[in-house]
Ligand code: SF4
């Protein structure tokens with residue numbers, strides 16, 4: 420029987436939630452007139468463009484691909500004409516990447532998609548489950564890959580890779596991650612409330628590939644409506660004997676894979692390891708929605724639900740096409756006295772401040788946050804160890820600024836810098852305003868550059 424359970428939390432940090440858009444239904448923003456498509460939108464290998472300037476494309480047409488396994492193809496988010504190639508600065512990675520622009524023809528003419536079942540037309544969910552059981556796992560993986568799916572919680576790790584663990588890694592547990600622990604962000608919450616059937620169908624499809632013994636839906640207790648709705652759908656689908664809906668205390672960063680696994684099933688992912696090393700795969704709710712759309716409707720990933728929040732007059736959850744300039748989201752939600760604010764891609768803990776709002780919506784973007792003023796001035800470390808107490812990965816964050824400032828990046832390895840999940844908890848509690856995560860990102864990049 421599916422039971423709603425409470426589990427005790429890891430220490431973590433209790434943050435002010437500021438979920439000011441949690442009751443804002445998803446709104447569709449108009450198509451961009453010009454979509455900007457960076458060639459790298461996932462962890463792993465970049466793609467190469469397979470269309471060129473002057474080509475006409477349809478919405479959903481593949482425009483970039485690679486033969487590398489750890490990657491995901493990219494599709495045209497609008498129909499129209501490829502207008503030019505350019506370079507854009509990825510503000511998250513700091514790398515300059517190739518991009519192309521597509522001038523929309525305003526028609527939004529889609530490619531023909533291979534539809535097995537339109538999700539909106541489903542009357543009896545149980546019948547669809549019986550149909551899904553007949554789809555071979557390799558076909559599911561092929562459709563997920565061809566749709567260009569990546570983790571939509573922000574990690575952007577190719578989904579078909581995550582669902583293809585090597586044979587020696589037996590997966591016994593799948594966790595559907597509905598913990599949206601970062602303040603302000605509500606896109607996953609809205610996805611659960613508005614696309615719950617999609618999500619559960621996606622979870623069921625994934626379970627046909629991984630064949631786990633244990634299936635969990637993990638949601639923090641600050642979203643009781645989502646917990647109740649997911650539980651109701653589990654019962655409607657007749658999965659109550661197979662799926663546990665679990666309510667977890669709302670602590671940051673509960674939604675990070677490693678902390679979620681530790682909290683929920685008590686397993687510790689080893690330093691430098693992956694969830695599959697402890698028999699677990701975790702997928703975010705929005706990713707599962709896209710899995711259902713890819714497998715049942717043949718729909719590639721061309722749009723995203725994004726929370727646009729903070730000091731806007733009209734903060735919202737928006738459905739935007741990939742490639743839409745962030746400036747169009749900012750304008751849609753109305754920001755006055757723009758000079759007083761700075762724009763962050765992502766939430767307040769893990770996000771990155773940007774100067775150029777011409778940068779587009781990409782697969783990994785889940786929030787655009789507007790904040791007032793500037794961060795406090797950095798001071799010397801007072802060795803208070805608050806950062807150590809706050810770190811969910813049991814690291815010593817205070818060591819990273821010290822070594823990175825001196826260019827002693829290799830020494831960061833002795834303090835397991837690669838195991839940092841860049842959650843920002845250390846910087847949040849630091850009384851000396853040390854931007855610890857910035858130093859960590861620099862340290863990781865310097866180490867990677869030396870390889
Ligand atoms: S919280 Fe800040 S001041 Fe305190 S030990 Fe960590 S880095 Fe130093």
Ligand code: SF4
Nearest residue numbers: 810839840842843845
């Ligand atoms: S060191 Fe990394 S994992 Fe630990 S609190 Fe800081 S950002 Fe989070």
